[in-house]
Amino acid sequence: MSEDMFEDDEYQGDIKKFMYVNRKAPYGTIYALESLEVVLIGAAFDQDVSLVFMDDGVYQLKKGQDTKATEMKNFSPTYRALEMYDVEKLYVSQDSMNERGLTEEDLIVPVELKSADQLAELMEQQDVILSF
Amino acid sequence: MKYAILVNEGPYTHQAADTAYQFAKAALNKGHEIYRIFFYHSGVNNGTRFTSPPQDDRDLVQGWSHMAQENNIDMVVCVAAAQRRGIIDKDEANRHGKDCDNLAPGFRISGLGQLIEAAIQSDRLMVFGD
Numbered sequence: 001m002s003e004d005m006f007e008d009d010e011y012q013g014d015i016k017k018f019m020y021v022n023r024k025a026p027y028g029t030i031y032a033l034e035s036l037e038v039v040l041i042g043a044a045f046d047q048d049v050s051l052v053f054m055d056d057g058v059y060q061l062k063k064g065q066d067t068k069a070t071e072m073k074n075f076s077p078t079y080r081a082l083e084m085y086d087v088e089k090l091y092v093s094q095d096s097m098n099e100r101g102l103t104e105e106d107l108i109v110p111v112e113l114k115s116a117d118q119l120a121e122l123m124e125q126q127d128v129i130l131s132f
Numbered sequence: 133m134k135y136a137i138l139v140n141e142g143p144y145t146h147q148a149a150d151t152a153y154q155f156a157k158a159a160l161n162k163g164h165e166i167y168r169i170f171f172y173h174s175g176v177n178n179g180t181r182f183t184s185p186p187q188d189d190r191d192l193v194q195g196w197s198h199m200a201q202e203n204n205i206d207m208v209v210c211v212a213a214a215q216r217r218g219i220i221d222k223d224e225a226n227r228h229g230k231d232c233d234n235l236a237p238g239f240r241i242s243g244l245g246q247l248i249e250a251a252i253q254s255d256r257l258m259v260f261g262d
Binding site: 014031034041044 | 213247
């Protein structure tokens with residue numbers, strides 16, 4: 001396929017700013033897994049996407065998740081694949097990390113740590129916010 | 133204003149389902165347009181016609197169905213979330229070899245792309261959840 005053809009295939013409509021806010025622990029409820037499914041499907045629409053992890057949602061990105069004993073699927077490797085879907089803006093609440101004794105080194109992907117004020121400012125700039 | 137609505141919780145479990153329904157009704161009464169209502173997570177349980185609440189309680193599923201039919205609203209249940217929770221239409225029942233289907237009138241089953249597309253097409257996406 002030539003590069004010209006690839007250009008022609010690109011979505012031509014308006015691009016909106018989509019933010020997915022992940023607030024829940026990865027296991028215990030299905031919110032984190034089903035939120036990730038929306039992000040992956042949504043990536044096909046070529047929108048301006050960012051993800052926020054806050055409250056217990058920061059545990060979704062924790063290294064070393066072992067779900068064998070609970071018979072749940074460990075879906076955390078999928079967060080490492082987000083880059084291939086051009087989902088590269090991952091914001092994490094600094095407050096939520098501090099409250100849980102976590103640092104960037106505990107996370108499986110590179111993120112940008114943000115204060116509550118900075119997150120509020122980012123949210124203000126969005127067209128669509130999906131909160132899970 | 134053109135609204136898209138996302139319902140993330142089931143009826144009789146979480147107030148979010150009722151609040152979404154009341155919001156949709158109020159928006160229509162005020163003359164706003166509802167581009168689509170999308171049901172996700174346990175919100176897909178709003179779409180089963182097998183729900184039988186006690187007679188002295190509200191019938192939320194019937195409320196959704198009437199609202200959709202009277203106002204010609206597109207109400208979409210997420211296929212992946214629905215399959216996990218046993219909400220199926222005739223086609224899905226045939227495909228998965230089930231002996232009946234339970235999707236309520238006014239609802240249809242489709243993919244998550246319908247949620248993203250609705251958010252793009254509408255002025256506002258309203259999310260009702262936990």
